Amino acid sequence: MMPAALPDAVTPFVAFAALLRANGFAVAPEQTTSFLSSITLLGPRSLGHIRRAANATLAPPPERHEEFDALFDAHFLGAVELGRETAEPDRDDMRVQEDRPGGLEPPASDDINEAGQAATTAEALSMRRFGPADEADTLRRFQRKLPERLPQRRGYRRVAARRGLGLDLRRAMKEAIRNDGEIFRLPRLKRRLRRRAILLLIDVSGSMKARTEAHLRFAHALVRAADRIEVFTIGTRLTRLTRALRLMNRDQALATASGLVSDWDGGTRIGDALQAFFAVPRFAGTARGAVVLILSDGLERGDPKAMTDAVRRLAARAWHLSWLSPLAADQGYRPETAAMKSILPHLDALADAGSTERLCHHVLNLAQPRGA
Amino acid sequence: MAVRAKVAGIDSPEALVHALTSAFYLADDGLATAAYLALALGKPLLLEGAPGVGKTEAAKAISGVLGRRLIRLQCYEGIDAAAALYEWNYPRQMLAIRQAGDKPVDIYRDEFLIERPMLQALRSPDSAVLLLDEIDRSDHEFEALLLEFLSDFTISIPERGTLSARERPVVILTSNRTRELHEALRRRCVYHFITYPAPEREARIIMLRASGVAEETARAVVAAVGRLRREPLAKPPGIAEAVDWAEAATVLAKGGASWPDAFRRSIGVAIKDEEDNVHIAPRLDAIIQGAAA
Numbered sequence: 001m002m003p004a005a006l007p008d009a010v011t012p013f014v015a016f017a018a019l020l021r022a023n024g025f026a027v028a029p030e031q032t033t034s035f036l037s038s039i040t041l042l043g044p045r046s047l048g049h050i051r052r053a054a055n056a057t058l059a060p061p062p063e064r065h066e067e068f069d070a071l072f073d074a075h076f077l078g079a080v081e082l083g084r085e086t087a088e089p090d091r092d093d094m095r096v097q098e099d100r101p102g103g104l105e106p107p108a109s110d111d112i113n114e115a116g117q118a119a120t121t122a123e124a125l126s127m128r129r130f131g132p133a134d135e136a137d138t139l140r141r142f143q144r145k146l147p148e149r150l151p152q153r154r155g156y157r158r159v160a161a162r163r164g165l166g167l168d169l170r171r172a173m174k175e176a177i178r179n180d181g182e183i184f185r186l187p188r189l190k191r192r193l194r195r196r197a198i199l200l201l202i203d204v205s206g207s208m209k210a211r212t213e214a215h216l217r218f219a220h221a222l223v224r225a226a227d228r229i230e231v232f233t234i235g236t237r238l239t240r241l242t243r244a245l246r247l248m249n250r251d252q253a254l255a256t257a258s259g260l261v262s263d264w265d266g267g268t269r270i271g272d273a274l275q276a277f278f279a280v281p282r283f284a285g286t287a288r289g290a291v292v293l294i295l296s297d298g299l300e301r302g303d304p305k306a307m308t309d310a311v312r313r314l315a316a317r318a319w320h321l322s323w324l325s326p327l328a329a330d331q332g333y334r335p336e337t338a339a340m341k342s343i344l345p346h347l348d349a350l351a352d353a354g355s356t357e358r359l360c361h362h363v364l365n366l367a368q369p370r371g372a
Numbered sequence: 373m374a375v376r377a378k379v380a381g382i383d384s385p386e387a388l389v390h391a392l393t394s395a396f397y398l399a400d401d402g403l404a405t406a407a408y409l410a411l412a413l414g415k416p417l418l419l420e421g422a423p424g425v426g427k428t429e430a431a432k433a434i435s436g437v438l439g440r441r442l443i444r445l446q447c448y449e450g451i452d453a454a455a456a457l458y459e460w461n462y463p464r465q466m467l468a469i470r471q472a473g474d475k476p477v478d479i480y481r482d483e484f485l486i487e488r489p490m491l492q493a494l495r496s497p498d499s500a501v502l503l504l505d506e507i508d509r510s511d512h513e514f515e516a517l518l519l520e521f522l523s524d525f526t527i528s529i530p531e532r533g534t535l536s537a538r539e540r541p542v543v544i545l546t547s548n549r550t551r552e553l554h555e556a557l558r559r560r561c562v563y564h565f566i567t568y569p570a571p572e573r574e575a576r577i578i579m580l581r582a583s584g585v586a587e588e589t590a591r592a593v594v595a596a597v598g599r600l601r602r603e604p605l606a607k608p609p610g611i612a613e614a615v616d617w618a619e620a621a622t623v624l625a626k627g628g629a630s631w632p633d634a635f636r637r638s639i640g641v642a643i644k645d646e647e648d649n650v651h652i653a654p655r656l657d658a659i660i661q662g663a664a665a
Contacts, residue, residue, distance in 0.1 A: 028559040038409045042385070048401065052385075056406035059563035062420065157450045169462035177479075181469040275604070285550040313606075313647075
């Protein structure tokens with residue numbers, strides 16, 4: 001197609017792709033081409049054809065379908081676009097905040113700060129940053145040690161090994177060719193060990209206020225050191241922070257993360273937040289076989305039954321579930337609240353989150369044989 | 373891009389709906405349009421949706437309509453090239469070398485190549501439909517492996533060079549959305565998100581799929597299943613469960629059970645999770661009563 005001479009009839013369709021991009025949808029040039037070809041193919045005999053062709057080729061993610069439809073109507077029907085921000089209903093049910101519409105895969109390294117917004121917030125946060133120097137030291141040591149200390153599981157993929165059950169026919173063949181078809185020893189395969197995934201849930205409610213910043217710094221160290229990890233904050237809503245925390249610069253990462261969380265120091269509805277976590281299949285999937293860490297004091301203001309249910313489900317999926325509470329720093333701490341008492345049987349560990357050092361110590365020792 | 377307006381006699385989404393219906397699959401306009409466009413544009417079709425909305429069934433029906441055999445590759449964590457693309461038949465290569473003695477022997481001929489599903493589809497594009505099922509179960513590395521295949525329909529074998537398809541094979545991918553797929557993969561495909569069907573359509577599906585289910589039964593099951601899907605369940609019943617439930621209740625009713633009782637006793641085919649059962653038990657009577665009304 002000659003770019004200089006776009007036929008008039010094509011313009012609105014190309015413009016629609018541009019409109020989508022301007023609204024944060026990822027539309028590749030080849031998708032626009034497919035869109036145009038589909039419209040040619042379909043006739044189009046009605047607006048429904050165009051809408052369905054747009055849906056099929058421009059592929060909006062299902063959770064943004066309504067937004068996509070609104071843009072479509074605005075563009076092709078000239079409908080007045082409603083102010084989306086103001087129309088957001090203030091419902092009571094739990095809302096889920098994703099850090100970016102892109103989803104769970106790791107970001108293309110440095111693309112988050114392009115907009116420049118992060119830099120300004122970074123400044124604001126760095127003013128009230130007072131992480132003690134020895135904490136930074138602890139975290140550095142933690143980051144270095146973590147990869148080899150994480151719990152492991154046997155993966156499905158097999159790698160060459162000196163001993164093992166499977167025969168490595170491919171390598172045997174290669175060596176046989178080298179030796180004129182003679183086989184001197186049988187190369188073997190074994191199943192590779194893989195590090196377990198980590199799921200970190202941070203309580204950001206008012207009662208945890210004193211520790212929240214330290215917890216985020218800990219989360220950042222963890223994200224930088226582990227390859228398969230998801231981080232969420234729980235408070236009055238559920239917010240995914242993994243992407244933001246992947247930034248290498250800690251201050252930038254924390255600034256971006258704190259920009260995403262909108263329920264700082266609010267109430268605690270751990271049960272509802274966890275239910276919201278289970279409601280999104282690809283979030284819930286991250287708990288399966290994972291090391292799950294919950295940083296919370298467990299002072300639930302919502303329904304304790306919802307929290308117990310959610311923790312039980314979490315425990316059923318997780319490989320190991322630790323509840324890390326700042327209250328447990330006290331030697332004589334015994335769970336008093338109904339919610340904490342009822343989740344106790346489901347926990348693999350209830351440990352001290354009073355200091356970053358204790359946290360790091362706990363995570364580094366997860367792979368050690370567990371006591372009964 | 374090789375655009376073919378007519379594939380196997382199908383020249384519009386409406387024609388595809390018709391053909392799929394005769395293959396016992398009731399497709400809505402969105403799915404039919406996406407599937408037709410995928411066929412016509414020669415692109416892979418990516419179907420996403422909750423478990424049990426009929427993604428795999430759609431692929432089976434499409435292969436039936438085209439009169440092609442379905443090559444199914446079930447994805448799993450750790451799936452690799454040897455399972456998806458090709459593998460050399462090492463024992464035979466070894467024997468060939470032994471037998472050849474001093475003579476040179478080409479051990480990378482076709483007879484030593486074991487075709488795995490993707491290579492099979494590449495080699496017989498006009499007689500097969502490739503289904504890459506539950507692609508979200510595989511890992512990121514496998515998605516990257518797919519990119520070459522899905523954009524150019526070529527497979528590179530180091531010992532042989534690049535094999536390409538004579539014509540573009542029909543490829544269907546399904547995903548349960550347990551994790552987000554890579555943008556590069558989504559971009560190469562024609563996309564459709566399958567939702568649960570509207571009650572009217574679901575009732576027709578049940579009657580089409582189940583044998584000897586009366587229309588009232590089908591409607592009642594659809595209404596009940598619709599209510600169940602609104603409950604916070606770990607495993608909401610899919611279409612297959614609805615079909616089974618209608619069939620099971622019909623069997624029990626023929627054995628002399630009264631209708632509400634037949635539904636209640638056969639709930640096990642619709643709800644397959646103990647916690648869900650516990651949650652739903654106190655509400656079940658109301659749901660069944662409401663659905664039968």
